Amino acid sequence: MKFDFKHKVALITGGASGIGLAVVSNYIDAGGQVVVADLNQQRLAELTEKYGTDTFLGVPTDVSNEAQVNHAVEAGVQKFGHLDNAFLVAGANKLGPLLDQSMADYDFVLNIDLRGVVMFIKAFGRQIRTQATPGTIVNIASINALVPEPLGSAYSIAKAGVQMATQSASLELAPFNIRTNAILPGLVNTPLTESMRENPEINAEMMKNIPFKRGADPSEIAQVALFLSDDASSYVNGASIVVDAGATSATYPDLSQLFK
Template sequence: MVDKQMNDKVAIVTGAASGIGAAITKQLIDQGASVVGADLNEDALTTLKEQYGKAFHGLKIDVTKEGDHVKLVEETVSTFGKLDFAFNVAGANKTGTILEQSEEDWRFTVDLVLNGVFLGMKHQARQMKEQGEGAIVNVSSLNARVPMYSGAAYASGKAGVEMLTKNGALELARYGIRVNAILPGLVRTPITDSFTSNEKAHKMFMERIPMKREAEPDEIAGPALFLVSKEAGYVNGASLIVDGAWAVSGYPDLSLL
């Protein structure tokens, strides 16, 4: 029997069209919630609407644009009447060493993974403050704690997400809003395909991950939903690492690829 503990709850999920965002969307709807999924991929959002029906509403937005977040929250409330939870998942990475990376690629990555979360939190929390409660989960990364060769922009942005989460918990607790972060390790998603489908890279990662496998998106979605659940009602400002114990062993030297 499917657990329906999310009955009557309403959530925003950014990056809902694939990977971790799609897995969070599915688990929320399976547990009875209504979801507004935000993404740039309109075709994928249409497919999700066909799959989930009235429990899902898709909206094309660019998370780096503040006006798009205003529209996202407004449309969530007009469609479903309120906003209980928000999951800020959208992210991508343009790699490059510090010596070689262009300013354009640096700004693209940090704008997406850090500024996009800030703008989302800002407007999600304004709505939750009006309602007197809410919970936000930001998807950071193990790279918030562990550097990655050619990934300075991504790691720095994700480290910023972790601290932004803690600052959000400090500022928003007085309004009944909890803010927590998930720090995934290697997950089988489109963004990590260059690692999971590359035999040499995959072998290097498996040598470092004690559980000897990458996570599936569902294995990140489950802990993310826990953080908004009533069972996590006293969890606030936390960073939950979900990485198969990878953090205890360190990152492979990707310069060898």
């Protein structure tokens, strides 16, 4: 699908890799400029080189640090004059059994995956309120907001929280002309899932539950994110769009043998 984001500026967290990077490249292809807040300074430098400073601003940011979150928004406004679309993509995971995982690991996941999103909603939302122009926010949650990941309780709890943060923001930010929506991706082929996908047994088990028998290309998530930021979705607010090839519907074993 062709979108037009000319004269628009996006704030993208986690834009140095995976889904966030696909959002960066799709948004720039559609004519927009981007402010990318990410921990990975080396990748930010490489992407600045690739896209040029008229189009790309990398702001080294830990999304779990409120001062750095606020600084990323300020730096973007200082550079481009305004912001229009936020894509809150940065995320991380630490697996561990619910009964034994340390609270330090819980805090690590919740601070990045949930608090980081809430702090960016606040910083970006306040900026749009000041500008008095329309804005959009797309949060990348996960199907784990609906279906818990085994040994991933911290991640699943955080992602369920992102879904509710999206709904809360959809009410409170609507008066400022901001639409807030979430995407709940299934398996996406990014570095985050590499260790699972490269394990043949785990990969085979995952494929059983994915009707398309493949993980998504990051661009297949980015295209939905751009749709939710475009006027084509002007009445969509507070929605959670599941993008998982039907995986969350695949709870049954294969019953076709009953008909043989």
